[in-house]
Amino acid sequence: MQDRYDVIVVGTGAGGATAAYVLTLAGARVLNLEAGRMLDPVKDFHTHTWPWELKFRGFGPPGEYDGLWKINEYTAHLYTNPRKDRYRSDPAFHWTRLRAVGGRTNTWGRACFRHGPLDFKTKSLQGFGEDWPIGYEDIAPYYDKVERLVGIVGAKDNYFNMPDGIYCGPPHKPRCGEVLLMERARKIGVPVLLERTAVLSVPYDGRPACHYCGACGHGCDVRARFSTLDAVIPKLRKRPNYTLRTNATVYQVLTDENGRAAGVSFFDSLTKEYYEVRSRAVVLAASTVESGRIMLNSRSRHHPNGIGNSSGLVGRYLMDSVKSGAVVGVLPLLKNRVREDEDGAGGAHVTIPRFNYNRKDNYYGGYFILCGTGFGRGVSSAGGITGWGAALKRQIRQEYGATLSLRAYGERLPDYHNYFEIDPDNKDAYGIPQVRFHWRESDNDRKMMEDMYGWMEEILRACGAERVVPYKKYLEPMGDATHEAGTARMGTDPKTSVLNPFCQSHDVKNLFVTDASCFVSLPGTHGITTLIMALAWRAAEYLAEQLRKGEI
Amino acid sequence: MSENVSRRQLLYEAAAATLSGTLGVQAAQHVHRAVTQQRRAARGPYKPRYFNPHEWRTLARLTDLIIPADEHSPGALAAGAPEFIDLLCRHNVELAAMYTGGLAWLDREMERRYGKNFVDAAPEQQTALLDLIAYRKNDSPELAPGIRFFDWLRKMTVDAYYTSKVGIADLGYQGNVGMTEFNVPEEAIQYALRRSPFGGE
Ligand SMILES: Cc1cc2nc3c(=O)[nH]c(=O)nc-3n(C[C@H](O)[C@H](O)[C@H](O)COP(=O)(O)OP(=O)(O)OC[C@H]3O[C@@H](n4cnc5c(N)ncnc54)[C@H](O)[C@@H]3O)c2cc1C
Ligand code: SF4
Numbered sequence: 001m002q003d004r005y006d007v008i009v010v011g012t013g014a015g016g017a018t019a020a021y022v023l024t025l026a027g028a029r030v031l032n033l034e035a036g037r038m039l040d041p042v043k044d045f046h047t048h049t050w051p052w053e054l055k056f057r058g059f060g061p062p063g064e065y066d067g068l069w070k071i072n073e074y075t076a077h078l079y080t081n082p083r084k085d086r087y088r089s090d091p092a093f094h095w096t097r098l099r100a101v102g103g104r105t106n107t108w109g110r111a112c113f114r115h116g117p118l119d120f121k122t123k124s125l126q127g128f129g130e131d132w133p134i135g136y137e138d139i140a141p142y143y144d145k146v147e148r149l150v151g152i153v154g155a156k157d158n159y160f161n162m163p164d165g166i167y168c169g170p171p172h173k174p175r176c177g178e179v180l181l182m183e184r185a186r187k188i189g190v191p192v193l194l195e196r197t198a199v200l201s202v203p204y205d206g207r208p209a210c211h212y213c214g215a216c217g218h219g220c221d222v223r224a225r226f227s228t229l230d231a232v233i234p235k236l237r238k239r240p241n242y243t244l245r246t247n248a249t250v251y252q253v254l255t256d257e258n259g260r261a262a263g264v265s266f267f268d269s270l271t272k273e274y275y276e277v278r279s280r281a282v283v284l285a286a287s288t289v290e291s292g293r294i295m296l297n298s299r300s301r302h303h304p305n306g307i308g309n310s311s312g313l314v315g316r317y318l319m320d321s322v323k324s325g326a327v328v329g330v331l332p333l334l335k336n337r338v339r340e341d342e343d344g345a346g347g348a349h350v351t352i353p354r355f356n357y358n359r360k361d362n363y364y365g366g367y368f369i370l371c372g373t374g375f376g377r378g379v380s381s382a383g384g385i386t387g388w389g390a391a392l393k394r395q396i397r398q399e400y401g402a403t404l405s406l407r408a409y410g411e412r413l414p415d416y417h418n419y420f421e422i423d424p425d426n427k428d429a430y431g432i433p434q435v436r437f438h439w440r441e442s443d444n445d446r447k448m449m450e451d452m453y454g455w456m457e458e459i460l461r462a463c464g465a466e467r468v469v470p471y472k473k474y475l476e477p478m479g480d481a482t483h484e485a486g487t488a489r490m491g492t493d494p495k496t497s498v499l500n501p502f503c504q505s506h507d508v509k510n511l512f513v514t515d516a517s518c519f520v521s522l523p524g525t526h527g528i529t530t531l532i533m534a535l536a537w538r539a540a541e542y543l544a545e546q547l548r549k550g551e552i
Numbered sequence: 553m554s555e556n557v558s559r560r561q562l563l564y565e566a567a568a569a570t571l572s573g574t575l576g577v578q579a580a581q582h583v584h585r586a587v588t589q590q591r592r593a594a595r596g597p598y599k600p601r602y603f604n605p606h607e608w609r610t611l612a613r614l615t616d617l618i619i620p621a622d623e624h625s626p627g628a629l630a631a632g633a634p635e636f637i638d639l640l641c642r643h644n645v646e647l648a649a650m651y652t653g654g655l656a657w658l659d660r661e662m663e664r665r666y667g668k669n670f671v672d673a674a675p676e677q678q679t680a681l682l683d684l685i686a687y688r689k690n691d692s693p694e695l696a697p698g699i700r701f702f703d704w705l706r707k708m709t710v711d712a713y714y715t716s717k718v719g720i721a722d723l724g725y726q727g728n729v730g731m732t733e734f735n736v737p738e739e740a741i742q743y744a745l746r747r748s749p750f751g752g753e
Contacts (some may be wrong), residue, residue, distance in 0.1 A: 062644035211730035327627035339724035
């Protein structure tokens with residue numbers, strides 16, 4: 001590492017890699033700090049591993065991952081285990097962390113639907129929540145750039161409030177059950193669109209097309225799905241003005257005698273040795289919660305409540321999609337089908353977008369529904385099986401590939417009382433104070449939940465479900481949707497917001513935050529990541545210009 | 553591990569070759585198939601590490617009853633279900649205690665009914681008891697421990713079976729191979745749609 005950099009970017013996930021990319025290409029000397037290690041897709045991802053090749057058949061040691069989320073034998077070496085790096089929450093908050101180059105883009109769900117005009121002007125156009133200080137027209141050109149970088153496939157849908165994107169290839173064709181869903185849902189007025197996804201259907205940007213093995217959730221060993229690890233960082237490492245320092249766990253933003261950002265301090269993740277590095281500007285993109293944690297932990301004479309926190313709003317207005325449980329139906333129309341290879345591009349090839357724009361509901365906002373069908377790699381014991389013997393085996397064989405599962409993700413309204421703060425009694429392995437979460441389910445969340453379950457049942461019935469696996473109506477703990485956002489919201493008034501419309505701190509002009517911290521709302525549209533990247537791109541372009549002009 | 557690495561390396565190269573047009577999907581599939589055919593060499597008979605010989609015989613019989621071999625495919629025994637359960641019990645004391653207790657309950661119940669332990673009873677006697685404890689609708693204070701235990705046993709047997717090579721083959725799963733295009737045959741779609749009362753034609 002050199003002594004002095006123009007910009008230190010913290011994090012190599014969606015927000016960090018994008019900011020580093022734009023700044024590096026603009027000629028700035030960039031130091032990119034990443035808490036995790038470098039991954040090798042060939043060695044680190046279990047893309048083609050059969051369950052019987054793993055000691056515990058994919059489940060992991062008994063009890064080991066019970067009560068955890070997203071962690072199993074395929075992914076345990078990637079995600080941070082909350083039993084090893086503990087935090088408190090009241091009630092339970094499901095915080096998903098993946099510390100490695102690429103962050104959570106290594107295992108993400110890859111859905112890339114654009115947010116539309118209504119989503120940025122929630123209050124003035126929809127009559128609830130709050131408006132962003134920017135509109136769709138400000139972000140649209142950056143969506144264009146991001147989508148070209150990411151490589152997205154999809155269809156021109158011309159769907160209300162979900163502008164079409166720039167696609168590098170045709171959408172993936174729907175599976176049999178997905179065709180059925182499209183036919184049947186339409187008849188009850190529920191739209192089903194082809195998935196817009198960051199999984200290549202054609203070779204693009206030096207990466208191969210998907211070979212349809214359906215295993216993206218374990219990480220893709222051939223780089224056919226977008227991750228910053230595979231598609232952005234390699235481009236940067238060729239540049240002399242870009243330096244990547246892995247295993248660097250950032251602790252604080254350092255300040256100078258005027259209270260401006262002077263650099264950061266970090267611990268080497270392996271040796272736990274302490275370092276300080278200097279720069280003209282600092283960009284935090286360690287993911288929403290981690291960036292807020294760094295800010296709150298950066299207390300100094302000038303910033304007694306944490307850097308950039310004169311408003312007291314860092315950590316406040318925490319949002320994550322309102323996420324239902326799964327509702328699963330057995331569709332006789334799909335029973336006893338000729339077996340096909342339906343792995344496809346991991347995840348569904350279709351999606352149900354928000355469809356309540358023309359309705360008067362008793363709640364605010366809307367939601368999208370994710371669908372799962374197909375002949376998967378094995379079946380799970382979870383689906384309410386009963387009996388024993390030849391009959392049980394026959395039933396499983398018949399219902400294999402005949403189920404349709406649905407799960408809804410909805411808009412969460414910003415609420416001051418949903419927040420994280422620094423936990424005075426809990427530090428991590430480096431001695432860095434950990435966060436603590438507080439949140440509550442709102443009346444709006446519960447009303448939306450009733451509507452979600454109602455429609456999911458309705459859709460299954462429309463598809464001819466003979467049996468809906470018994471379920472309880474509930475909402476997953478906040479965090480479970482992995483769409484945390486809002487805890488350093490952008491705005492024009494320094495008293496009611498943390499960042500300005502360029503993700504720049506109101507208080508500290510050379511401090512930027514380019515992950516979902518800046519979100520003002522969290523609409524019911526599937527695609528937080530490309531929005532993070534578009535905002536990061538715009539912020540980094542602005543910062544590069546400020547650096548060039550010598551204003552920072 | 554080194555095998556796995558070289559296998560993934562092969563896949564990566566196969567994909568790179570597909571990209572540059574030098575390797576067809578046939579060849580790519582061949583790579584996939586060839587590498588997934590590495591199997592553990594046959595070893596001697598398995599020696600349970602947690603269960604005693606009597607429990608082991610009982611467990612094996614139970615899993616065989618839950619997922620038997622049929623004209624389609626081998627059953628839970630061939631899938632290594634008892635071995636899987638033995639492995640899990642070795643790693644988790646609560647699970648182990650549940651199995652010890654559950655198997656003992658079955659023996660006591662069989663003794664009470666037919667004067668024999670479970671595994672030595674006649675097949676009809678064994679299946680008569682299963683017909684009681686395999687359904688929640690039969691729940692009673694007397695049967696509750698058996699019903700609860702059987703629920704777990706069935707879940708774990710099902711999980712073991714359908715994560716095994718024979719179990720996944722029984723389902724007819726075709727995937728985990730490379731394809732250059734994803735196409736659902738028109739016949740398959742018509743099959744689903746035509747049978748719908750108001751869909752298709
Ligand atoms: C299973 C799953 C499915 C998902 N599906 C979708 C989807 O379909 N569509 C969608 O849009 N989004 C999806 N997401 C969400 C998506 O992954 C995130 O929105 C996105 O990765 C967030 O980007 P980020 O840069 O804020 O954080 P991350 O990608 O998490 O990157 C943060 C980086 O910062 C590093 N870091 C953290 N703390 C420090 C520190 N103190 N010092 C230095 N470095 C640090 C981390 O190691 C990490 O590399 C999904 C996520 C998961 C887990
Ligand atoms: S389905 Fe496609 S993108 Fe996903 S892991 Fe397989 S090859 Fe990669």
